[in-house]
Amino acid sequence: MGTLYLVGTPIGNLADITYRAVKILKEVDLIACEDTRVSKKLCAHYEISTPLKSYHEHNKAQQTEYLIEQLREGISIALVSDAGLPLISDPGYELVVAAREHQIKVETVPGPNAGLTALMASGLPSFTYTFLGFLPRKEKQKQEILEKRMYEDSTLIIYESPHRVKDTLKTIQKVDKNRKVSLGRELTKKFEQITTSNVDDLLNQLQEGLIPTKGEFVLLIEGAVAVEDTSWFEEMTIVEHVNYYIDQDMKTKAAIKQVAEIRHMKTGEVYDVYHNV
Template sequence: MSTLYLVGTPIGNLSDITYRAVETLKRVDLIACEDTRVTQKLCQHYEIHTPLKPYHDHNKEKETMRLITKLKEGCSIALVSDAGLPLISDPGYELVVAAREHGLSVETVPGPNAGLTALMASGLPSFTYTFIGFLPRKEKDKLSILKQRMYEDSTLIIYESPYRVEDSLKAIMKVDETRQISIGRELTKRFEQVETGQVNDLLDAVKSHNIPLKGEFVILVEGAPNQKDHQWFEEMSVTEHVEFYKAQNMKPKAAIKAVAKDREAKTSEIYNIYHEI
């Protein structure tokens, strides 16, 4: 039976690929990849002669069903991203959904992941973490996500372009300028760099070029302190607290109930303060 293989590829160092991944890429009939030029370098290194087919965000609507047709005709296809795991902030979701809808076999061939690689070396808590991927470009949308997520007791894993690292660090500072973060860049490559410290210190390091804006970045943000020791909302007024929940698309009544629960107060008391009764 034909199979769609989801194959993990190196995030930098070409040696970071499994025997199974190389064997799979050699055995399949077609490799669907983001950028044929990038995948061709990997193929040349491991003497993989399988034909390559572009599959990326700009052509996935028309190419998804073409690949499904090939799978139904008996071809086996490997899906790869430029680096790391397909589907993880990379194309492939629509193809996997379509393959399952058509009753086709989908098999994963694991490999490296930039977020977890950075987390291991960061020194930040690694027992609970939340993968966010890329933050929105607009500051308002960026802050909306950070304000929601940075109050959770979970280390955040964020991917970022070198062109937007400074903006993202400034947004993190607006939420909590004392929060511990870690920056990983050029992971597994010759000039790999992982730096951990308060966000304001690492922003200064970026501005002074001690952390060069080159390569793909992973930003890790330490989770909020345990609420038993520090209430995340303690510097907010009741009105600001309610508005925070409303910004998460809660209706006013639900937001007031949530604030009352946080503050261990009566709902009517919070209602009266919020409405200035």
């Protein structure tokens, strides 16, 4: 049987492609792509003469069956999207599932990803992030998802079209207008722009044309910061607070240190108050 290659392609700058990706695209028998017009430009740039076959959201049902038949007959196929990684908010999931069901070998050829590219330069926390892809178009459904997800301790990564980016920002504004948000556009291209600010400021910049509504957007939302519950000790004096831990068999020195940490004080200050220095 043939091999199905999942090949990452540039998200803007045509130079952002691996040697291996070009090699695979030249060696396979067929390239399945979202839009043949887009992929032709990439192929022409790297002198790739492999035949192209359209594979997109509207024909994936019939084309999946066709491509699986080709793979079973020994034809090797590379799956690419218009930009970035196949399957990541792009077609290909059904094809990969079918290939695995038929024990067809699936190989990945990594490449750029718009969401992570924007995250790297956004200045927002990158330790934990959640990829949401494209949000629903309907306002009610969009708000429901954001109300749920924006209260997680994770930077959210969203893809958005230039025609809907303002509306999505207004929805974010309804949920939490103080949250830091980053807009990335024209990534890896000459006029790349990644702007991080509050929602009000970003909407003003869009309105004034400082952030042009051209090209696909990556929208990043800062994760929620956990609010520390201090209600249980707010009524206690510092002495009472230290004694609370001592009563739980904690040494005096350790109790003083614990109180200082929780109250965001210096250990010496708590020590002086406790010992009435």
